[in-house]
Amino acid sequence: MLANILRASLLTAALIAAGCTDTTLSGVSSGSAKAEKPLPEKIVAKMKAKGMTRTSPVMARVYKEEGKVEVWKQKTNGRYDLIAEYDICKWSGKLGPKYTEGDRQAPEGFYTVRPAQMNPQSSYHLSFNMGFPNTYDRANGRTGANLMVHGACSSSGCYSMTDAVMEEIYAFGRDAFRGGQTEFQIQAFPFRMTAANMARYRNDPNYEFWKMLKEGYDHFEITKVPPKVDVCEKRYVFNQTPVEGATFNATSACPMTTQPDSLKMAYQSYQTNYAAAFSSATGSKVLPPKPTIAGTKEAALVSEWTKKRARGERVPVEPPSLQQDGSVVVTSRMGRIDSPAGRRMAEQEAAAAAKKKAAEEKLAAVQRAADEKAAAAAAAKAQKEAPAVQPEPSVASETVVTPTVGAPAEEKPGLLGGMRKKIGNLFGS
16 A cells, blocks of 8 residues: 555656646636636737637647747638737747657647646646647657646746736637637747748757648748648648548558649748748858757656656756767756655655664774774784893992082181281271
8 A cells, every 4th residue: 555655656756847747637617717717808809800709719839949829819711810929938848849758848749729638727727738749749659748838837848827828828728619619729839930040950950850840830821720730651741631532640651642722832932932031041140049959869868867856866956968969968966856755765865874874883883893902912912922121230339429518617726817816906807
């Protein structure tokens, strides 16, 4: 029983460290005030002016580098128009896709959100699950779960907003679902896929992946309608219709497809203009690129760091980073996650350290006693083996008589003494 509880707590800690933990989604309806908060009247007025209704279909676009989320709504003519733009409060990882569970990367790609993915009871104020991994991700062996757009301004692989912003984004989706939309598309990009930005990252290892995303990006730029997204040969395809009897298979060869001639012509014209702009951008000064993830190798390094952190181990406070030359950069400052698992690990390490110290002190005391005993034995042996010392013959001392220094010898009476006495009497001395 205790082992099961321990495993459950470690799993919870791993989810906290690896991503967002809104695993129980309750759909659009909730009755909670935050989930039912209406859109501001100024946005409603703007929608009306653009030929939109409160419940018309919606879609979203995410740009990592710019830190923006755009909300688009369908107009009465069927095309979509931008209705709101919000700042992303936090997103984790680097530019580039999510590869594996625990790599702390926020996803990039084309995702679908349905009513069941909405969470009005989120631990992060409000949230919706992006739907990672999608068909493309699974076909390419990418792993992870519970990747959200949520409030609380805290992220470990998600796109996090302030609570106030999340209330508005959530309201857009809620109203569209209540208006009959069955799912909405969310397009997540590393940056706005302009010619200038693509030129900046043309030497990046993620460039081919981004070129693939750009095709879907361009289709929306041309049509202002969310593209139809499929996967074959482990890659995205956009606005393609299989010929009769054919289907798309994510890991198999792409079938014969058709596409409206009007879209083909518009796309070719768009690409001609793009190619000229790209060529011009490659020869001009541009902003330096931002850090990007170096593929599956860096993802594996970060994932291992995340697992250790989730177990409560002391790890560098920032995940490791793989450089272009293959070297790994790790910060020297260490720490551990503040969680039940982390505190338990700290207690275990402290107990182990105390036990080790006591054992070392005991061993040192035993060694000191042995050294002292050996020293005493050596001293006793040396004393026992030393030859007896014979006393030297004594020398008789001679008595030396020292003359005593005293008063001068008394003068004997005589002629001289008598004369002195007479002289003294004359002068009265």
